[in-house]
Amino acid sequence: MFNTYRRGLFITAFLAAPVTLYLVYVISPYIQAFYIATTDWRGVSATPNFIGLDNFVRLFSDGIFWKAVTHNAALLVLLPLFTIVIALFFAFLLNVGSGGRGVAGVPGSKVYRVVFFFPQVLAVTVVAVLFQQVFRPDDSGMLNGPLMALGLSPISFLSDPGIAFWSVLGVMVWQAVGFYVVLFSAGLASIPRDMFEAAAIDGAGRVSLFFRITLPLLWDTVQVAWVYLGILALDVFAIVWVMTDQQGGPDYSTTVMATEIYRNAFEYFRFGYASALGVVMFFFTIGFAILSLRLSRRERIEY
Amino acid sequence: MSNTPHITRRGLLRAAALAPVAGALAACATPAQQAPAASAAPAATSASNPFGVVANKPLEIWIFDGGFGNAYATDIHQPLFKTKYPQVEIKHNSTKEITKVLQPRFAGGNPPEVIDNSGANAMDMGALAQDGQLQDLTPLLDAPSWDDPNTKVRDILDPAVAEFGTYDGKFSVLGYVNYIHGIWYSQKVFRDNGWAVPKTWDEFLALCETIKKSGKMAPFTYAGKHPQYLYEPLLTMAAKIGGNEVLVNIDNLEDGAWSAEPVKQAAEAWAEVGAKYLMQGTTGLDHVQTQTAQNKYQVAMLPSGSWLENEQKDTTPDDFEYGMFAIPDFTASDKMPYGTLHTQPGESFIVSAKSANPQAGMEYLRAMLSKKAAGDFSELVRTVSVVKGAGEGRDLTPGAKSATEALTAAGANTVYYRWRTWYAQLHDEAVAATGQLMSGGVTPAKYVERLQKKADEIKNDSAIKKYTR
Missing domain, CATH: 3.40.190.10 (Periplasmic binding protein-like II)
Known part of the structure; x- marks a missing residue:
C-alpha cells in the first residue's frame, strides 16, 4: 500500500514539470487559437472584437486557401508514395541486394548508407536555399547549367507554375529518403536471415525476395513511415516559404496551408482569420492521425 | 507489482502525430490587455522646443537595417539631436525584422517611440492606424523647421510626403526618402x-x-x-x-x-x-x-x-x-x-502614440528634417531625400544625379x-x-x-x- 503511494509520488514528481510545460506552451496556445479565431484581431490591438464564426464563413470562399489544401492533399499521397518506394528500393539493395550467395548488400553499401543520410542532417532552410541555386534558371544553375551546355533550353523549375510543385515535391523526397533508408534497414535487420537464405535456396530471385519476403515482413515499418511522411506533408512550411518564388508561388502554384496561415497572420495582419485557418488545419491533421491509426491496426508478426 | 511502463507503437505514433500540430498553433497568443503607460506631462513648449520635450526622459529608436544600413541614424541624426538635448538618453536599435521584434511590444502596450517601419517585414500601417497606434504628426508639419524658426516644416518637404503619410485624415507616417x-x-x-x-x-x-x-x-x-x-x-x-x-x-x-x-x-x-x-x-x-x-x-x-x-x-x-x-x-x-x-516617399518613420515619450519622438523627426541631416544622409546613402534642396551643392553619384535631374524635368508631372x-x-x-x-x-x-x-x-x-x- 505504502509502496504504491510512494510510487505514485515518484511518478508525479517526474511528470509535474513536463506536464506544466505542455499545458502552458501546447495546450493553452491551442485554446487561445480557438478563441482568436472567433475575433477580428489584427495583432496590435489589446481588445479584439468577437465576431463569432465569420472567419470560418469567409474561409469557405477563400480560393487560395482551398488551393493550398489541394496541394497538401497531393503531397499527402505523393510524398509517402515516392519516398517509401525509393527508400525501400535502396534499403533492399543495401542489405539483401547482392546477387551472389548469402545475404549481403551491394558492394560499398556501408558508404552509401552514410551518404544517403546526409540530406537529413541539413537544416530545412539550408536545403531550401541550396535548391534555389540548384534550380537556378540560368547557366549558373546546377541542373540548367549542363542542360544549356548541351544546347537545350533551360527548365524553369521554380518559375513555371506547372513545374514548381513537382520541384518542391522532389526536394522533399530527396531530403526524406535517407532517413527511411535507415529505418527500413533497421527493419530488415530484424528479419531472420534464414528466411532469405531459405528462399534463396528455393530459387527465389531478387524480385521475388523483395515482394514475397521483404515487403510483407517490413509492413509494420512501412506503415510507421507512411504516418510520419503524412504528417510531414500536412505541415510542410519552410521548404515552400524559403525556396519558392513569392513564398508559395509563382501564382500560388506551390502554396500550402501553413504558408497561407503565415501570410494571413504576418503579412495581412489578419490574426483572427489566420487562427481560423489554423483551426481548420488542426482538424485536418487530427483527422489524418485518427484515420491512419485506425487503418494501421493489425496483428504483429512474431518470428 | 512489476508493472514497468510500456510504450506501445500506437501510443508513440499518436504522440508523434500531435506534436507538429501543436507547433503550428503555438505561434499565436492572445493579446494581453494592459493599461497604457501614462505619459508624463510634457514640458512647456516654446519656439525652439515646439513639442515640449522633457530634458531627461529616454528616447527609444528602432531603425530598419536594410539597403541604407543604420549608420545614418547613429552618425548623423542622433548626434544632431543630442546637441540640443544632451540629457535625453537615446536607446538605438536596429533590425531587419521589424514586425517580429516590435509587434509584441505594441500588443503589450509599451511600444518604442520612433520606428523606421520599412522593409519586407514592416508592420502593416493600416492595422496600426486602425488601432490608434500612430501619433498624429500634424503638429510636426506645422512646427518651425529645425534650421529656421520662420519656416514651417511643411514648407520644406516634398508635398507628396503629407499626402502619403495621411491615414484616416491624420498625417501620421513620415516618408524620409524620395523614391x-x-x-x-x-x-x-x-x-x-x-x-x-x-x-x-x-x-x-x-x-x-x-x-x-x-x-x-x-x-x-x-x-x-x-x-x-x-x-x-x-x-x-x-x-x-x-x-x-x-x-x-x-x-x-x-x-x-x-x-x-x-x-x-x-x-x-x-x-x-x-x-x-x-x-x-x-x-x-x-x-x-x-x-x-x-x-x-x-x-x-x-x-x-x-x-x-x-x-x-x-x-x-x-x-x-x-x-x-x-x-x-x-x-x-x-x-x-x-x-x-x-x-513616392519611402523609408517610413512613425512615432507610437502609446509610447512613453512621443514628444521626443516628434522632435527627433524634426531634427532629421534639418537641411544638414537630410543632406548628410543623401550623400552617405546615395539617394534623394524629401527635404527640398538638401542635395544642393552636394557631391552626388551619377545615378542619384540622373534621378534628381529627371525629377526636376518632370516638374509637377509626378504620379503615385x-x-x-x-x-x-x-x-x-x-x-x-x-x-x-x-x-x-x-x-x-x-x-x-x-x-x-x-x-x-x-x-x-x-x-x-x-x-x-
Missing part, C-alpha cells in the same frame, strides 16, 4: 554602343531590337521573382496614357478601374516585351541577380528606383555610370507629357499609387498575375480581368478597411 522610379541603364554602355535613350515606345522597342541583334547583351530584364518591379512601370505607363485618374481610380477601388483601356494597353505593351526581349531566365531570378547581371553587362535595361545605385555599390564597375530615364511616350496622344515620373500598402491582398494578386503576364501565362485581357475581380472582392469585403485619396 524615383524609372528604367535604369549604364550611361557608359549606351555611349559606347551609340544607343540613345528612347523617348517613344516605338523607339524603345526599336532599341530592344537593336540590342538583341547586336548579340552583346539581352535588352531587358526585371526581378522575375518579384514581379512588383514590373507592375510599377506598367502602371506608370497606364497613368501616362490615361492620366493620373487611372491610378486614383485604382487606389479608390472604383468599378472598372483595372479593366480600363489605358491599363489594358500598358499590359499589352509590356507583355510584348515579356515575349520578345527578356533576358533568358528572367522569371526565375530575383532583383539582386538581375541587377548583378546588368553590372556584368549581360543585360541593358531594367526597371527600378533610386535606391538601386546604393544597393548595387559593391558589384558596380567603377565606370558603369548608372543613368535613369522616364517611361517613354506610348503614343503622341498620351494624357501626360514625356518625362512623367512615378515618385497607394493601393500596394493599403490592400496587401491585391498586391499579392498583382504580383502573381504580373509574373504570369510576362511569361505568357495570361493574356493582357485576362490579366486586367483577374485584377479587377480581386479589386471587386476587396471592395465588397466589409472586414477590410477602405481608404480613399
